[in-house]
Amino acid sequence: MPKITFFNLPDDKRKTLICAAKKEFARVPLYQASISNIIKDAKIPRGSFYQYFEDKEDAFFFLLNNHVASYKSHFVDTLKNNNGDIFEAMIEFYQSIISEEKENLQFLRNLFLNMTHRIENVFARSFGETDLNEDFKKISKLINHENLNVKDENELFHMMQIISSVTFHNFVKKFAGELSFEEALNNYKTEIHLLKKGFLSR
Amino acid sequence: MPKITFFNLPDDKRKTLICAAKKEFARVPLYQASISNIIKDAKIPRGSFYQYFEDKEDAFFFLLNNHVASYKSHFVDTLKNNNGDIFEAMIEFYQSIISEEKENLQFLRNLFLNMTHRIENVFARSFGETDLNEDFKKISKLINHENLNVKDENELFHMMQIISSVTFHNFVKKFAGELSFEEALNNYKTEIHLLKKGFLSR
């Protein structure tokens, strides 16, 4: 977490800093990003950066958490709008993410092409160290269980794990392959369809 | 690829170097690994390293390719032994990977917890820039298509994509969560089972 001084900063200075950081993390992935670039862009001296953040990662994960928080609430909305149909909701969500504006897309690209477990974890659980089950239970309640071929909570949990693995991987393919919007969406739909019908004929 | 001089090296010197590199990449992930450590351990001067490799990544991907090549042939064997049952083969394969010896496990751990797209790609296709379909077709021929609920090559391709997404993610969970062998295996079996039966009741 950023230090208190960061939050005490006047709004415009804080915004400038956030923009500079976002710009750098949209330019290159975390491990290639440099504090030097950020402070040069934000026009603050080196020492100040360390007044506000622990280090590069601190700044990065602050930004990431903001992004993820907003995606999360967006996803919950989407799920509600689709009456708990998790599959339709995922497709709509996937679609909306790959339609983001340029700088965000670039940021996401660097994210997904360099998805360390630490980053993935931010998606899986809120940064506030809340229990991972918290989020799962919240989502689970919103899902329409009718027609779902799962026999208990455990199977539902693993179903969600599978869906998120597949979704992540589709993002990676989209960003790596420079797939068009349509290609990416069709691939994702095909895979969701396969998940629904299962791999074995009965 | 390493430079010619690397392959011209006397066997023992080359082995020492490979061991030192492996040790470093088992200690920390690629982005944290340092050439300085490798040359200190291998007792070669700094300039020599650059005589053999382009840079850190060059050495890393050389090692990675070796690993992956051996895993690949191991997987093909496993698939054959299971008479083309892709699901049983995956489970047996998964099991064998998480049973590797310590240094390899540590190397894999750093790999999966920092799975950049560039690394993932090495798994997906051979480094030799061969067409990605090459490998897929080879595996596809070995798979027993009886009872498989796929209607064409395209669906089969996406089925394989899903299986590999899920498998990758299970490796990540295993290495991140410090799950026991049994826990990890059970989780994986559950997910494969779910994939087989599908998410929708019919």
Next chain:
DNA sequence: ACCTCGATATGACACAGTGTCATCTCTATA
């Protein structure tokens, strides 16, 4: 034995980025 030339080895060096710290500045309050 000696020379030569291409291949290889070596470590000093310039450079880039990190994180720290002593010191300076600002502002609110007694």
Next chain:
DNA sequence: TATAGAGATGACACTGTGTCATATCGAGGT
């Protein structure tokens, strides 16, 4: 106006990278 605490600043030490001029080696020719 004095003072304390919060914040700002940039010089500095340190670590690691990649390069390059120079040294060394070894096989083949004379």
